Amino acid sequence: MMLQTLKTYFGFDSLRPGQEEVINNVIKGQSAAAIFPTGSGKSLCYQLPALHLPHLTLVISPLLALIKDQLAFLHSKGIAAASIDSTQDHHTTQQIMQQARRGELKILMISVERLKNERFRQFISQVPISMLVVDEAHCISEWGHNFRPDYLKLPHYRQQLNIPQVLLLTATATPQVIADMSSKFGIAPGNITVTGFYRSNLHLHVLPCREEEKFNQLHSLMQRSPQAPTIIYVTLQKTAQEVAERLTRQGIAATAYHAGLGHELREAIQLQFMQGKSTCIVATIAFGMGIDKADVRQVIHYDMPKSIENYSQEIGRAGRDGQPSNCVILANTDNLNVLENFVYGDTPDKSAIAYVLDDILAAKGNWEVMISRLSSDANIRQLPLKTLLVYLELNQIIESQYTYFATYRFKLIRPIAEIVGTFQGERQTFVQAIFDCSVMAKTWYSIDFEALWQSYHADRQRVIAAVDYFHEKGWIDLESTLVTDVYKVLTKPSDKQRVVDELYQLFAKKEQGEIQRIKEMIAFFESSDCLSHRLATYFADHNAPTHCQHCSVCEGHVAHLSGRALAPLDPDKIKRWIAPFQQATSQPLSSAALSRFLCGIATPLTTKVKASKMEGFGQLEHYPFAEVRQQIEHL
Numbered sequence: 001m002m003l004q005t006l007k008t009y010f011g012f013d014s015l016r017p018g019q020e021e022v023i024n025n026v027i028k029g030q031s032a033a034a035i036f037p038t039g040s041g042k043s044l045c046y047q048l049p050a051l052h053l054p055h056l057t058l059v060i061s062p063l064l065a066l067i068k069d070q071l072a073f074l075h076s077k078g079i080a081a082a083s084i085d086s087t088q089d090h091h092t093t094q095q096i097m098q099q100a101r102r103g104e105l106k107i108l109m110i111s112v113e114r115l116k117n118e119r120f121r122q123f124i125s126q127v128p129i130s131m132l133v134v135d136e137a138h139c140i141s142e143w144g145h146n147f148r149p150d151y152l153k154l155p156h157y158r159q160q161l162n163i164p165q166v167l168l169l170t171a172t173a174t175p176q177v178i179a180d181m182s183s184k185f186g187i188a189p190g191n192i193t194v195t196g197f198y199r200s201n202l203h204l205h206v207l208p209c210r211e212e213e214k215f216n217q218l219h220s221l222m223q224r225s226p227q228a229p230t231i232i233y234v235t236l237q238k239t240a241q242e243v244a245e246r247l248t249r250q251g252i253a254a255t256a257y258h259a260g261l262g263h264e265l266r267e268a269i270q271l272q273f274m275q276g277k278s279t280c281i282v283a284t285i286a287f288g289m290g291i292d293k294a295d296v297r298q299v300i301h302y303d304m305p306k307s308i309e310n311y312s313q314e315i316g317r318a319g320r321d322g323q324p325s326n327c328v329i330l331a332n333t334d335n336l337n338v339l340e341n342f343v344y345g346d347t348p349d350k351s352a353i354a355y356v357l358d359d360i361l362a363a364k365g366n367w368e369v370m371i372s373r374l375s376s377d378a379n380i381r382q383l384p385l386k387t388l389l390v391y392l393e394l395n396q397i398i399e400s401q402y403t404y405f406a407t408y409r410f411k412l413i414r415p416i417a418e419i420v421g422t423f424q425g426e427r428q429t430f431v432q433a434i435f436d437c438s439v440m441a442k443t444w445y446s447i448d449f450e451a452l453w454q455s456y457h458a459d460r461q462r463v464i465a466a467v468d469y470f471h472e473k474g475w476i477d478l479e480s481t482l483v484t485d486v487y488k489v490l491t492k493p494s495d496k497q498r499v500v501d502e503l504y505q506l507f508a509k510k511e512q513g514e515i516q517r518i519k520e521m522i523a524f525f526e527s528s529d530c531l532s533h534r535l536a537t538y539f540a541d542h543n544a545p546t547h548c549q550h551c552s553v554c555e556g557h558v559a560h561l562s563g564r565a566l567a568p569l570d571p572d573k574i575k576r577w578i579a580p581f582q583q584a585t586s587q588p589l590s591s592a593a594l595s596r597f598l599c600g601i602a603t604p605l606t607t608k609v610k611a612s613k614m615e616g617f618g619q620l621e622h623y624p625f626a627e628v629r630q631q632i633e634h635l
Contacts (some may be wrong), residue, residue, distance in 0.1 A: 002027065009077050016041050018195035023049055025191045026131065026167055032191040033137070033168040033182050035540065037592050038316045039292065042169045043070060048108050051079065055131035058163070059109040059134040061108045064149060067109045074107060079283040081107035084114060090468045098128050112150040115157050116400045116485070121289050129163045134185075137168035138309075143181040145172065145517065146310035149383075149390040151528060156394075171316070172309045175540045188613050197312075198536040198544035201319045204551040205328045206525045206559040210320060215246060221328060222252045222280070228297035230271070232282045233314055235303040235335075246281040257283040284491060285310065294321040301329035304339060307517045308538055325548075331525050333563035336518070337599075337624050343514040346382040346603035347507045348388065349590045352498045356380070356388060360398060361496070367398060367487045370406065379593075379605040381508055384507065389487075391503055398487040405458075405480035408447045410438070410467060414475045430456065434463060444479075497614045526556045551622060566623060569631045574598065577616025578632075584609040595629040 002023065006012050015023065018034065019041055025032040027051040036042045050057035061067045082096045099105050109114045114120050132154070137377050138144035140151040157293055158166060166185045173181070178234075183194055209217050218232070234240050236257040240432035244256035255278050257269050272278045274293055281287060282302075299318040305311040311329075319325030355378040360367050369389075375382045392398050416435045423431050434457040438445040449469065452458040471478035493499045509606025527534050531551035536544035547554050563595075581597050582589060585605065596603055597611055611617050 002048065002052070007605070009051065009079065010044065010048070015044075016616055018193050019045055021193050022167070025193075026165065027052060029165060030191055030432055030494045031185060031187045032168040032189050033178070033193065033495060034179060034190070034289060035170055035171075035194045037195070037197055037199070037601060038313065039170045039320050041134075041320050042171070043073075046131070046167050047074065047079070047107070047168065050131070054101070055105045055128040055130040057131045057133060058102060058107060058124070058129050059107060059133040059135060060112050060151075060154065061109055062111065062139055062146075064111070064134075065136070067111075071109065073575050074130040079107065080105050081109065081194045083109040085111065085119075089472050090465070091472055097123055098123075098206065101126075111402040112154065113147065115153070116150065117402050119402060120377075121157070125161055129161060131162075131165050132158050132163045132166060133167045133169065134318065135169050136596060137181050138170045138173045138177050138590070140184060141173075141177045142506075143174070143513055144177045145307045147387075147510075152390050152394060158185070172313055172539065173499060174309075178540060186278055195541050196536070196543055197317075197539040197541035198532055199319070199325050200548070200550070201322055202532070202550075203324060204315070204531040204535070206328065206531070206552050206557075207328055207333050208559045208561050209619070210332055210562070211334045213333075214302060215243070217330050218243070218252055218300065219247070219252070220495065221298075221300060222247065225297065226252050227279055229293065229295055230298040230300065231287065231296060231314075231317060232280065232300045232302050233305065234284060237284055239303065240282045240284055248283070252280060253278065254280040255280050257281050258340070259285045259326075285314070292320065293317070295323070296480060297323075297325050299325075299327045300499070301327075301331075303328075304331065304335065304520070306342075307338065308521050308535070309517075310420060311521065312539065329525065331559060331561050333522065333561050334622070335433075336522070336563060337622050339619065339624055340515055340518055341596075341599045341601050343511055343518070343601070344513075344592075345596060345603060346381055346384045347511045347619050348378070348384055348504075350500055350504050350585075350591065352378045352380045353388065353503050354496070356392075357493075357496055357500060358387075360392070360487075361492050363489050365490050366401065369485050369487070370482055371485065372482075375605040379603055387487075387507075388503065391506060393487075395499070396490050397493065397499070399490055401486040401488050403483055403485050404464075406482035406484045408464065408467060408478065408480050409444045410421060410447070410471070410479070411445070412442050412475075413477060419470060419475050430458060430462075431466065433458060434466060436609065509613075522561065526559050528553060530554050564622065569620070569623065569627070571635055572630065573619075577614075577619055579613050581606075581609070581611055581616060584611070584614075591629050594632050595625055598632075599623070599625055600629050 005013065006562055017170055018036055022032050022034045022045040034042050034045050046057060046059065064085055067085065071083055082099065084093055098400060134140065134154060139148040140144050140154060141147065168181055168185065168187065178192060207217060222230070234243060237260045240256040240258045244254040247254040255269050257266060269281070273281050292306050296318045299315050305314060314325055315327040318327055342376065352407050356374065359374070371382055371385060375385050378385070380388065391441065393400060420428060420432050422437065437448045437451040437455060439448060447463065449460050449463065452463055467476065467478055470476045524534060530547050531553050532548035533544045552559065578599060593605065597606060597617060598620040600621040606612065606617070
């Protein structure tokens with residue numbers, strides 16, 4: 001039966017290793033996890049069973065681009081699948097929800113953020129669901145390399161929605177992450193399938209070189225095969241531009257790709273590379289998701305990756321056709337502290353956590369929060385702030401209700417009289433009231449919801465539905481800004497300090513985990529063991545050969561990485577540098593906050609006081625954060 005469906009819908013005669021085991025577990029009604037390398041058919045593990053399960057399969061995916069790719073594939077196979085996402089208009093979303101209600105869909109794909117919406121949770125709770133699929137499931141683990149706080153709530157949502165089974169999919173998970181994510185969903189060890197991570201066609205080379213030698217090394221590597229499809233990974237957008245320009249001047253046509261370029265230009269660069277019209281891309285990590293080019297012959301790391309997980313994902317884009325491909329890293333430890341400083345910038349001070357808690361405790365009724373504003377007021381970067389809010393939810397202090405846009409503004413395409421004239425009776429009066437209570441500035445009108453309530457008792461949701469409708473009809477241009485999250489306050493803890501301390505410990509533990517991950521990466525590049533074997537073992541594949549014969553270690557070159565020599569810290573200079581920053585802020589600053597300033601780590605506070613313009617900002621960016629902090633505490 002299953003093989004018949006496989007042939008009919010997907011055109012395959014048999015399943016790959018690992019797929020059969022996972023699919024059998026799912027069909028038996030058991031929860032399972034599939035840890036397969038990129039490009040080895042993880043998606044089929046839910047797509048095939050979904051056609052046999054009685055109800056809807058709900059898929060959580062972290063990237064809109066991945067959702068769109070998978071939907072296009074499913075539609076090409078004639079499978080009833082849809083997504084609900086932020087790019088859709090209200091009407092399309094309503095249609096898809098109706099299809100799900102009527103049982104016409106086999107697969108519905110959403111982002112995890114969609115579940116924060118109470119109205120969506122209300123709708124989806126009325127739809128029978130056979131299985132929850134979590135793509136990129138390593139995002140649920142604080143020990144994973146791409147932790148996403150909202151993923152932490154998925155086990156809770158699964159319980160709330162009464163979903164009988166779960167399938168976790170990922171390409172990059174260490175044994176610790178596998179144990180963490182499977183325990184959060186109660187998956188039996190026997191239902192975790194790890195297929196081989198080792199790839200015999202990838203030649204892994206660590207090439208130690210000083211920072212000033214890197215470009216010449218890169219140039220000589222490129223000269224060996226200038227036409228070979230190549231991805232060169234760098235950390236910064238600026239480096240991508242500089243390296244691409246220098247290579248082009250040296251006669252090797254290279255194109256920069258990074259998040260700072262416009263969406264259409266990025267799409268065009270990607271398409272040219274996929275079609276073979278350009279062969280060398282110098283890119284930040286923004287490049288790669290959804291890149292399935294089979295004949296990438298070289299992946300070169302010009303800068304250190306953020307972790308072994310990132311490294312493995314990036315080299316995983318080489319040689320997907322099975323042909324020999326080179327993966328080279330130009331390695332030194334010059335910028336190692338800069339890499340670590342990214343981590344230290346994400347740990348909020350205890351006073352910042354206390355500020356958020358005080359804000360919640362002061363709420364009368366629901367707690368409404370604009371993340372951007374709270375981030376600035378509390379001095380916590382937005383991603384760790386979102387993590388903090390999830391921790392508060394898991395501690396049952398708050399509960400997510402819904403999200404709304406605080407401001408709506410529109411520009412007329414058709415005259416007001418014409419729009420109002422389209423309606424009759426009470427509706428016409430209501431529409432007229434919307435325009436009467438909208439304030440014009442040049443060409444844009446801002447809707448005054450308060451005035452509408454006072455004069456017409458118009459409910460906010462009804463007003464939004466109306467202007468959405470006008471926008472759909474092409475009568476107005478509509479913009480909405482300032483996202484506001486609404487939470488219900490469940491409990492107000494009596495011992496606030498205990499809660500603050502516990503939350504701070506969670507962040508401190510996570511920080512240490514991230515720093516440890518960087519140390520593990522350096523140990524990997526300096527390893528005297530076979531690199532291919534060591535990499536496979538890191539990802540729980542214990543079947544790789546102990547000597548691959550196609551890595552720099554097996555070829556007799558063990559790397560020893562060096563970095564720049566640092567002068568001893570000067571206490572007098574430190575005092576001079578931090579003084580203007582201390583004077584610019586009204587509050588006392590922690591040693592961590594002062595260390596972040598000296599190490600050039602941007603925070604909402606440094607942005608607010610324009611700290612980057614001060615002489616001391618970033619003066620010690622190449623020094624270990626812990627060393628700088630110790631010196632400040634000593635002062």
